[in-house]
Amino acid sequence: MARTAPRPVRWLANTVGLVAFALATFPVYWMVNSSFLDRNQIRNPVPTWVPFGGDLDNFRTVFESGQFLDAMKISLMVTGLTLVVALTFAFVAAVAVSRFRFRGRLSFIVTLLVIQMIPAEGLFISQYKMLETMELLNTVVGLTVVYVAGVLPFTIWTLRGFVEGVPYELEEAAMMDGCTRTQAFFRITFPLLAPGLVATGVFGFIQAWNEFTLALVVMTREDQRTLPLWLSTFTDVNRGTDWGGIMAGSTLIAVPVIVFFLLVQGRMASGLTAGAVKG
Amino acid sequence: MTERTRRTRGTALPYLLIGPAVLALCLALGYPLLRQLVLSFQEFGLAQQFGRPPEWVGLANYRELLTDAYLWRVTARTVTFCLVNAAVTMVLGVGLALVMRAMSTPVRLLTQTGLLLAWAMPVVASLTVWQWLFDTQYGVVNYVLTSMGGDFQGHGWLLRPLSFFFVATVVVVWMSVPFVAFTVYAALTQLPGELLEAAEIDGAGVVQRLRYVILPTIRTVLLVVGLLQIIWDLRVFTQVYILQEAGGSARATNLLGTYIYRLGIGGGDFGTSAAVAVFMLALTVVLTAPYVRSMLRQERTV
Numbered sequence: 001m002a003r004t005a006p007r008p009v010r011w012l013a014n015t016v017g018l019v020a021f022a023l024a025t026f027p028v029y030w031m032v033n034s035s036f037l038d039r040n041q042i043r044n045p046v047p048t049w050v051p052f053g054g055d056l057d058n059f060r061t062v063f064e065s066g067q068f069l070d071a072m073k074i075s076l077m078v079t080g081l082t083l084v085v086a087l088t089f090a091f092v093a094a095v096a097v098s099r100f101r102f103r104g105r106l107s108f109i110v111t112l113l114v115i116q117m118i119p120a121e122g123l124f125i126s127q128y129k130m131l132e133t134m135e136l137l138n139t140v141v142g143l144t145v146v147y148v149a150g151v152l153p154f155t156i157w158t159l160r161g162f163v164e165g166v167p168y169e170l171e172e173a174a175m176m177d178g179c180t181r182t183q184a185f186f187r188i189t190f191p192l193l194a195p196g197l198v199a200t201g202v203f204g205f206i207q208a209w210n211e212f213t214l215a216l217v218v219m220t221r222e223d224q225r226t227l228p229l230w231l232s233t234f235t236d237v238n239r240g241t242d243w244g245g246i247m248a249g250s251t252l253i254a255v256p257v258i259v260f261f262l263l264v265q266g267r268m269a270s271g272l273t274a275g276a277v278k279g
Numbered sequence: 280m281t282e283r284t285r286r287t288r289g290t291a292l293p294y295l296l297i298g299p300a301v302l303a304l305c306l307a308l309g310y311p312l313l314r315q316l317v318l319s320f321q322e323f324g325l326a327q328q329f330g331r332p333p334e335w336v337g338l339a340n341y342r343e344l345l346t347d348a349y350l351w352r353v354t355a356r357t358v359t360f361c362l363v364n365a366a367v368t369m370v371l372g373v374g375l376a377l378v379m380r381a382m383s384t385p386v387r388l389l390t391q392t393g394l395l396l397a398w399a400m401p402v403v404a405s406l407t408v409w410q411w412l413f414d415t416q417y418g419v420v421n422y423v424l425t426s427m428g429g430d431f432q433g434h435g436w437l438l439r440p441l442s443f444f445f446v447a448t449v450v451v452v453w454m455s456v457p458f459v460a461f462t463v464y465a466a467l468t469q470l471p472g473e474l475l476e477a478a479e480i481d482g483a484g485v486v487q488r489l490r491y492v493i494l495p496t497i498r499t500v501l502l503v504v505g506l507l508q509i510i511w512d513l514r515v516f517t518q519v520y521i522l523q524e525a526g527g528s529a530r531a532t533n534l535l536g537t538y539i540y541r542l543g544i545g546g547g548d549f550g551t552s553a554a555v556a557v558f559m560l561a562l563t564v565v566l567t568a569p570y571v572r573s574m575l576r577q578e579r580t581v
Contacts, residue, residue: 096296119514121536149307261399
């Protein structure tokens with residue numbers, strides 16, 4: 001875009017931009033700000049805009065309650081397990097779809113697209129019944145089973161793009177030089193795919209880490225809560241909400257996600273329109 | 280690409296490679312889908328939960344539902360909520376993308392950073408913050424509105440359905456605008472500058488340039504993004520569920536998703552809730568068909 005807008009237009013556009021910036025960031029700022037405030041500052045009709053004189057008490061409370069760490073343990077286990085299984089399954093499937101022509105390939109791709117559109121709410125009743133029968137309710141494995149299915153379609157779809165980005169000619173050249181097909185794949189293509197795998201993995205991590213609906217359905221017991229569940233039960237109309245504590249908890253959950261997201265966003269941007277994921 | 284890809288008719292290798300993924304999807308989605316269909320034709324309530332075999336009732340669940348005024352109210356509410364949210368998100372997102380073109384570079388980068396931040400926030404974390412912002416007693420929103428002359432001291436935002444949905448819309452739109460703005464802005468950067476200049480020389484004003492040059496060029500992107508918004512906003516669950524738990528009346532604010540949850544897992548009536556879920560899936564399929572078709576068209580051109 002070589003054209004620059006005339007001055008009044010640009011001035012107006014900049015104002016809109018600043019307003020948008022303020023609206024987009026204020027809640028995030030408010031979360032971090034409130035997490036440093038003590039009870040009196042929180043319960044003051046006049047808001048404390050900047051956390052001067054704030055401290056880390058809220059964070060201490062969060063850690064000391066123990067529930068946070070328990071929930072984090074569950075979250076880490078489910079997310080880790082989901083990632084390992086989903087990435088492995090998705091990777092081999094992506095290779096098949098992008099490096100081979102086979103009967104049923106197109107239907108497989110279409111199915112992936114359709115599956116991504118299925119709302120979790122449309123299936124969680126029977127997923128609950130299924131896990132109940134398998135005695136997997138309130139278990140890390142049970143939640144992982146539904147999470148893997150949740151992230152697989154998107155993961156396959158994105159990885160396929162990355163595999164296709166590595167020219168097959170490279171593998172052919174290696175095979176000319178005496179590599180077997182498998183060797184050529186693992187020595188040439190695989191290393192080139194590493195950034196793509198990392199980006200897709202980070203994205204899968206964010207999805208599983210943030211997921212709320214299925215966790216609510218599968219993890220009904222208090223000692224099996226994931227972090228989002230723990231956070232959601234923190235607000236309670238009847239208990240007089242400890243907003244400082246909640247904001248500290250929110251900050252702890254959000255910061256890693258925001259950092260990861262900013263790291264991979266550029267790489268994933270193109271894939272986002274193709275794969276439909278949203279909490 | 281097609282020429283050089285290995286053609287391996289008759290080899291089992293590609294099937295072995297997609298095998299694990301297919302099995303996982305069949306187990307966690309395919310089987311529940313079938314089971315749900317079966318369930319929706321059965322009487323499956325608390326008695327069955329305690330061991331009595333489910334009773335086959337044919338279409339009774341559906342008949343009961345389709346004649347239930349409440350389901351239609353929830354459906355109408357869901358569709359309205361979805362369309363309003365999708366429309367507001369699209370207008371703000373596309374508007375912002377257009378305005379971004381006219382910003383000076385530092386301001387544009389700042390705006391984009393802000394949008395990324397909002398986009399990156401985990402759903403549940405952003406919900407807790409928005410609840411805190413709209414808090415009845417100590418919320419910033421009430422404070423600001425009161426100091427601007429309104430009477431919002433101790434105003435409970437979640438008590439009335441309309442204002443409950445206003446809060447829900449604010450949260451949903453806040454989270455969704457960045458995706459629209461970024462995608463549309465990316466599409467706009469593909470727009471050749473000469474085209475706009477030519478239109479300008481021919482005497483086209485801002486509105487005409489927008490209408491006859493800019494919008495037609497990004498039509499496909501707008502369609503896909505708009506459709507995605509509709510699909511996503513049709514299945515809003517977390518936002519509404521958490522706001523309900525925070526003090527909204529569930530019955531007056533249920534959308535399809537929360538209705539299914541409260542009917543089945545909350546109330547133990549699995550047969551009826553499975554029927555509602557099937558209904559919701561059908562609604563999604565109808566809305567999704569054009570999206571899948573457009574993605575397939577892209578697939579063929581890739």
